[in-house]
Amino acid sequence: MSGSGYDAVVDVDDEGDLGHTDLQEDLEFHSSNFNEPSSSSRGRKAPAAGLPPPATSSSSSSKRYLWSMSFYAQFFDVDTSAVxxxxxxxxxxxxxxxxxxEGNPDLYGPFWIxxxxxxILFLGGTISQYLSTTGKSQFAYDFRLLSGAAGLIYGYTLVIPVALFLALRYFGSESANLLxxxxxxxxxxxxxxxxxxxxxxxxxxxxxVFxxxxxxxSVVFLVRNLYPVLSATDRQVSKILLVIVILLHAGLSLTIKILFFAHGSPVARSPAGGDADKKPEF
Structure with a gap:
């Protein structure tokens, strides 16, 4: 050889070109994807409009405390048509x-009822007392009828459901709900x-009769709706609770009759000049 140099081996295919040199077919220009989100962030979706914020965000306004009005407002969240x-x-x-x-018990209707x-018990009891003293002595309003009616109705409506709820919970009824x-x-x-x-x-x-x-x-209404809840307890216990509910409601009815719809009600003050020792007429 005339001089030192490099030997090159060239692979020529059958068509005579040096490999595949047609670059026009393989070279393509693609749009840049630098502005697209990465694969790690692609899995996270943006929150849809109208949905509450994520649980990780600070939303202290949604908390309801016992001393806040919003806590009690949820129990009166009904409209007139629903009531x-x-x-x-x-x-x-x-x-x-x-x-x-429909899973939304309210206290608005029970309170106003x-x-x-x-x-009306005060009004009816007052009229009854007036009719019993007509022509005998001067009639005077007795507001002890009002306090007696308030204590009876509010006490019965508030206390009895609480006692029933606690009894149901004690005997294993998971479906009992105080509201x-x-x-x-x-x-x-x-x-x-x-x-x-x-x-x-x-x-x-x-x-x-009235x-x-x-x-x-009223007792049929109570028994009909309480029976599915009472039956969730033991059979013997459910019968006892059912009898207690009926007896307590009978006691309420008798108390209403004796105190407000009987002439000479023991709640009302004896009229001036009347017979203080006269027994009430039932």
Missing amino acids: LSRCWAALFPRANFLDVL ATTVVL ECWALYGYSNLIWIPVALISWSPISILNW VGVGFGL
Whole structure:
């Protein structure tokens, strides 16, 4: 060889070109993807509009404390149509009342129903006392009837559901709900409004009939709706609780009859100049 150099081996294919040198077919220009999210962030989706913020965000305004108005406002979150439909379902029960509540028991209806019953009991008891003293002595309003009605109705509507709820929990009923018990007893008081409006008659037998009808309708409403909850406990326990519910409601009915729809009610003050030792007429 004439001089030192490099030897090169060239592979020439059958068509005579040096390998595949047609670069026009393989070289393509692609748009840049530098602005697209990376694969790690591609899996995270942006929150949809209208949904609440993530749990990690600080939303202290959604917390409801016992001393805040928002805590109690949730128990009155109903409109007029809902309250009226529940009142209708209480007077003319066709379906289970807990189904009518649709998981949203309220205290608005029970509170105003109890308040209305208290006022009408006071009015009916006052009229009854007035009729019993007509022509005998000067009549004077006795507001002990009002305090007696408030203590009876509010106490019964608040305390009995709490006692029933605690008993159901104690005997293993997981379906018991305190708000539903309050709503059930509160709406059951609705029947006493028409009863109180017509039970001021001086005819005692009519008053007994009216109060008996009120007791029958309201106790059927209570038993019908409480039975599925009571049956979740032991069979013997459910029977005992059912009897207690009926007896307590019978006691309420008798108390209403004796204290507010009987001439010479023991709650009312004896009229001036009247017979203080006269026994009440039932």
